[in-house]
Amino acid sequence: MAAPLVTVICLCYNQKRFVREAVESVINQSYAPVQIIVVDDASTDGSRDSINQLKIQYPQLEVLLLNENMGNCRAFNRGLALAKGEYMIDLAADDVLLPDRIKIGVDALQQAGDDYGVHFCDAELIDETGAFVNHHSDKYPHHTIPQGDIYEQVIKRYFICPPTIMFRRSVMDKLGGYDETLAYEDFDFWIRSSRQFKYTYSPEPLVKKRVVKNSLGSKQEKFFNRHAESTFRVCKKILDLNRTAEEKKALTKRIRYEIKLSLRLLNIWLAIKYSSLLVCNVRKRYTH
16 A cells, blocks of 8 residues: 655745755655645745755755745645645744654554544754754653643643644644634644544654744743734633533633733733633533
């Protein structure tokens, strides 16, 4: 039986320094067949020149050059419209796939069964020069990582390294793509997908996550950032998605954490909104 096609959507925004390494990490996978879609989100640093050079060198690349900056969620969805793979990876242009990342992910999902929709793994954290910093598992040890139905745990705490995610196309079809009203996609994807699909974890570090100054992730705890408002919107979704009293407790824990964070960052209005959400959560009743 032929190996299933895997689509990697590589999102680039002002990452000229790194996009070649990201793309070539897909080209050099031990697995085939792979569809590579490079989406440039209206970069202004010369990334497009690098992408066009890569296209000449690797004709199999599918390139989508956006005329206006759309942000991660909208840009990914534009690439998603071109995707043909049974399995998918969302790869930022400053991260790197290690050679067996796709092979191990496909094998893990096929062995786990159809109710498992997402695979994730350990990662090597690297700096802007590519030098090794540490492993994700140094802070989040393997024995603490849940598998299977992880929905409640995702509400409570962070433990997934975002660029290590690989998923079945059927997951994205169910979700209807990323929510384009959000400033970032990770938390929302984890919540919505884990409500409907199980997750499987591999302890091997299969991805290099680059820690870059002024990246979206580095801005998560800055004053008055769009990221914080998006997190609130995801918490509102959780209120609607929850089914049990234990999940209600998990959301209470999350909201209290977000209130403290909002107050620390002087985002008083958001803290008030979270307080109202907490009241709604307390009043909600479940039979389980």
